[in-house]
Amino acid sequence: MHRHLLVIVLALCCPAVFAEEAPLRELPPEQEAAQLQSAEAMGAAIHLHDQAAAVATDAALKLKAFKKDKRIRGWITEPRQGRIIVTFIDQTPAALYRVEVSESGAAGPVIVLDSPTPLSEYEQGAVTARATAMTLEIQPCSSRYNSVVLPASATLDGNWVVYLLPATTRNGVVPLGGTYRMDISGSTVTAQRGFTRTCITLQNAPRTAGLMVTHLLDPVPTEAHVFWSLWARQPMYVATANGSLWAIENGKIKLLERDVSE
Template sequence: MNRLFRLTLALLLAVPAVHAEDTEPAPETASPLSESATAAALARAEQLGRAIFLHDLAAERATDALVAQHRAFRKDKRVRGWITEEHDGRYRVSYIDATPTVLYRVEVLPDGSVDDPVEVLSVPATLSPYEAGAAAARNLAMTAQVASCARTYNSVVLPGGDDRWSVYLLPGTTSPTAVPLGGSHRLDIAGGQIIASRGFTRSCIQLNRAPSTRGAKVVAMMVTHMLDLMPTEAHVYWSLWARTPMVVVTGEDAIWEIENGHIHRMADDADNGTAR
């Protein structure tokens, strides 16, 4: 057992953690990246993971606000979904019908607070070009055949520029302690077609952040992930969503920690003679 694994084992014995594995090997063509390429890939994973989280949080808080402020919303069968759009340092959540037109709008700040009273449109509004593109991408993604790990899925649509979109399909859960990492997918869309897709796991991994039977609080989640050379935006998102650090093992000498949306390689700590 090498020094890095001894340090990691000491960390996990010292604090309660939950552990799951995704042991499908990485593609044979995968090869180590240069230091600059690794830094760029990690920065992109952090940026995308945080964006997914903030858009998803906005939709969650907007729905809560609509339920609280407009009782008829819960029974409004016209609603077919929502679109989130970042603008001016906040997030606009637009709820749409099958037409599609906009039925409700809610403005949410990055901390999840609702900035203004919800907007109930007496006359449904025409979608903006952004909303129309995002809605079309979401609708297309929802027709894709993907490996499902939950009865319900949430979606987050992120713009890619030049009529390109990335749609993230995220498993839903009603458990207050489950973290349904397994079954998360990304679909890339351009020109009205799905041009690429990927699942972030090979199985329906579900982490659990419930305290132990002796009352010890879980301070970290741990997952073995052999599909990539480093953590992905899905790991960053679920760590932020669970509000719990995540340790991701991608190889014998590749152990990463995600905390508050930031990724660092634990080997860096090991080389310095410390463990976090």
């Protein structure tokens, strides 16, 4: 009874979206804990790098030279001692501008490089990984996508994870649908996945108490759910196919109710 009452309350206060997929079994406790920890860590990292790119772009756009510079082909982000360095690159690829974003998320001065500068080992690896990911065909849910490239491990071993994030200019909309992950080794795609089957959008109205979605592709919430919850600055409630109900708030995943009827 407790679980049914909770679901009714959530249905009244939170916009819900549902998708169809075959039910999944629960994970063993240790595996479930590991997946939840990974989802929290990766979701937070995606958000950190995405926000750094956003504030760096806002800072750079204040420069007339940057706004008129037709050489710019995108950006790449690199973590350095708690900060994020956002580098805007040309087609070579070489660095044209750099912005340091602090741990608090504030953009420092825009560094205008005198001439195109070779990328660091990290930056070059990330650019190659993103270019490799862009060769794949996906089912887009937006005309524009942002990307976040993260190393797959603490050592630069040529393995990367690329996330493609649908962009939106619409207020009150969370474009969860069309989020993708690609695992890259060198210039080879070793794995890829979407986090939804349809172009799901969640409504984030001013009085929304939280977001709710039924997710049937995984037995637990994923890094995509953590990222979009942080991006929207809203709790997200995720009902998974095994009958469990989860809450994500401030980047942390909590089990609210587990279906033990089976």
